[in-house]
Amino acid sequence: MSFSQRASKWANAALVVTVSSKDFDSLNFYGPLAGVEFQREFERRAATMGGGNFVVPVQTVTDFLENKLSGASVPPSSYRMGVKNASLHNLFPSYITEALQNSISMFDKELPGFISSNALLHGV
Numbered sequence: 193m194s195f196s197q198r199a200s201k202w203a204n205a206a207l208v209v210t211v212s213s214k215d216f217d218s219l220n221f222y223g224p225l226a227g228v229e230f231q232r233e234f235e236r237r238a239a240t241m242g243g244g245n246f247v248v249p250v251q252t253v254t255d256f257l258e259n260k261l262s263g264a265s266v267p268p269s270s271y272r273m274g275v276k277n278a279s280l281h282n283l284f285p286s287y288i289t290e291a292l293q294n295s296i297s298m299f300d301k302e303l304p305g306f307i308s309s310n311a312l313l314h315g316v
Contacts, residue, residue: 202270207313209291218285231316234283238315241278249278249315253307256280257293267310275314283315 216226219233241249248271255262261279269275281289292313300306 200270204270207292207295209288209295211288215285215287234316237283241283241315242274242276246273247276248273249280249283250275250312251278251280252309253296253311253313254309256289256313257296257307259289266312269312269314271314275312278315280313280315 211227211230213226216222216230219230221227221229221233238249239246250266250269250271251261252266259279259281261277264277266275266277284292296307
C-alpha cells in the first residue's frame, strides 16, 4: 500500500465473502437493489460503531479470531480518517465472521505471519 511511490510502511489486503440473494432476504431486502441495501446496512452499522465522522471500526486479527476485544487502543492504521477499536462480530452476521475467520486461517497457512496482533481488520 502506498500513498506515493510505494514507499509506505503499510501493506493492505482485502477479504471478500460471497453473499447471495438468500442473505439479502434474511434482512428483508428484496428486489433488484437488494444487494445495494444489504451493503448500505453494513455501512450504516459501521458508521454507528465508529462514532461518526468517517471513523472506521477496527479489530486486531488475533482478537477477531478469538472473538474478543482487548483494551481501547489498537495499532496504528493507514486509514486517515481515524479508527475505533470495536468487535467486528457485532458488525456482521455470524456466517460472514465465520467465513472471514476461515479465510484468515487459510491465508496464514499459505503466508505465515498473516495472523498478527499488529494487523487490523477495518470494518466496511
